[in-house]
Amino acid sequence: QKGAFSHFMLKEIHEQVESVVNTMRGRINFDDRRVVLGGLRSQLANIRRSRRLIFIACGTSYHSCVATRALFAELTELPVSVELASTFLDEQMPVFRDDCCLYVSQSGETKDTLLALQYCKERGALCLGVTNTVGSTISRETHCGVHINAGPEISVASTKAYTSQFIALTMIALQLSDDNYAKLPRRNEVIDGLFNLSNDIKKTLALEPQLKTLSKEEFGTDKSANLILIGRGFQTATVLEGALKIKEVSYIHAEGINAGELKHGPLALIDEKMPIIMVMPKDRHYSDSENALKQITARYGKPVVICNDDDDSSNFSGLKTIRVPRTVDALQAIINVVPLQILSYFMATDRSFDPDSPRNLAKSVTTA
Numbered sequence: 001q002k003g004a005f006s007h008f009m010l011k012e013i014h015e016q017v018e019s020v021v022n023t024m025r026g027r028i029n030f031d032d033r034r035v036v037l038g039g040l041r042s043q044l045a046n047i048r049r050s051r052r053l054i055f056i057a058c059g060t061s062y063h064s065c066v067a068t069r070a071l072f073a074e075l076t077e078l079p080v081s082v083e084l085a086s087t088f089l090d091e092q093m094p095v096f097r098d099d100c101c102l103y104v105s106q107s108g109e110t111k112d113t114l115l116a117l118q119y120c121k122e123r124g125a126l127c128l129g130v131t132n133t134v135g136s137t138i139s140r141e142t143h144c145g146v147h148i149n150a151g152p153e154i155s156v157a158s159t160k161a162y163t164s165q166f167i168a169l170t171m172i173a174l175q176l177s178d179d180n181y182a183k184l185p186r187r188n189e190v191i192d193g194l195f196n197l198s199n200d201i202k203k204t205l206a207l208e209p210q211l212k213t214l215s216k217e218e219f220g221t222d223k224s225a226n227l228i229l230i231g232r233g234f235q236t237a238t239v240l241e242g243a244l245k246i247k248e249v250s251y252i253h254a255e256g257i258n259a260g261e262l263k264h265g266p267l268a269l270i271d272e273k274m275p276i277i278m279v280m281p282k283d284r285h286y287s288d289s290e291n292a293l294k295q296i297t298a299r300y301g302k303p304v305v306i307c308n309d310d311d312d313s314s315n316f317s318g319l320k321t322i323r324v325p326r327t328v329d330a331l332q333a334i335i336n337v338v339p340l341q342i343l344s345y346f347m348a349t350d351r352s353f354d355p356d357s358p359r360n361l362a363k364s365v366t367t368a
């Protein structure tokens with residue numbers, strides 16, 4: 001079933017052109033810019049009445065929560081916290097009847113996430129699922145939820161589930177805020193961005209030949225066994241997710257670093273030998289990213305930069321760039337993660353590793 005692709009991972013990366021559309025199908029009317037999530041209908045008023053929202057997940061699913069938290073808080077005006085399921089349980093965090101907890105899981109079977117669900121249900125919280133697998137335990141055990149409809153994901157490395165989770169969470173935020181007139185311009189901007197997303201992903205996938213070459217030239221086997229990825233704001237999740245993908249399939253030690261933290265320690269890692277990827281789209285954090293870039297180049301770092309295709313600044317002279325289409329700030333991370341997925345794929349296959357079945361890992365983690 002891999003068709004023309006040599007691995008499921010690459011097939012699933014390419015499927016994102018369609019899977020993002022499937023996640024939105026029947027749920028967003030782009031003509032009147034309305035979002036209707038059938039799965040939330042019965043609980044909408046209760047969710048809106050919650051005192052706070054707690055997102056709980058593991059791995060890539062956790063990153064989709066990190067990626068959407070800011071927009072969620074902006075649109076719903078509710079406090080939103082994002083928790084790793086294992087930490088949440090370790091710390092036995094306080095949970096109350098008027099809390100709303102969202103469980104994000106591709107498989108719907110991840111043990112830590114399930115244990116956190118059980119914990120919150122016992123304390124009377126309203127529990128929502130965002131799952132890919134219809135009939136999975138999380139889908140059945142939550143009070144309501146949204147199936148992301150990305151289609152089966154076979155590769156252990158999660159790719160299309162991430163972008164669909166991102167969209168599902170964004171749609172939930174849009175739905176919850178549709179009674180707030182003041183948010184209308186922002187909602188419309190995001191919905192218009194969602195309309196163009198599939199096309200933007202298609203254009204980004206066309207960068208594959210360039211990324212294949214970059215993988216060899218910049219991150220080949222002769223280079224350092226480390227890689228750091230730097231971004232901030234909406235791109236913090238992108239660098240965390242990119243680093244996870246790279247370490248999972250290519251076994252290179254990769255670390256995602258928030259650019260705001262650079263001078264609090266990580267800057268000590270920078271020299272002419274350290275491979276670096278920097279993610280800096282033209283959003284409200286751009287000037288902060290420019291400063292971070294200066295700090296890096298002043299220490300002879302030569303990052304490969306993921307930037308917008310309309311960025312004609314002179315910031316990147318002497319550096320290699322990966323130029324991606326520009327979309328609304330809150331969705332840009334969906335586009336920016338795609339080159340990192342592709343790069344991680346080639347970094348694995350260049351080393352003759354099977355990206356579909358990384359060593360020591362299982363697709364569904366059913367033990368705590």
Ligand code: UD1
Nearest residue numbers: 037038039040129130131134138139142143144145146147
């Ligand atoms: C549903 C149908 C879809 C149909 C559409 C037409 C299913 C699975 N979905 O989609 O085939 O085309 O109506 O109106 O039959 N749920 C949870 N937890 C989760 C995920 C979902 O409790 O983690 C619940 C939802 O609250 C809902 C049900 O499962 O009651 C189906 O969810 P979803 O598939 O997202 O609903 P629709 O998009 O309305």
Ligand code: M6R
Nearest residue numbers: 059060061105106107110157158
């Ligand atoms: O099925 P889930 O989304 O709950 O799985 C969570 C993680 O185990 C999963 O995302 C893992 O991090 C991926 N293999 C990363 O690619």
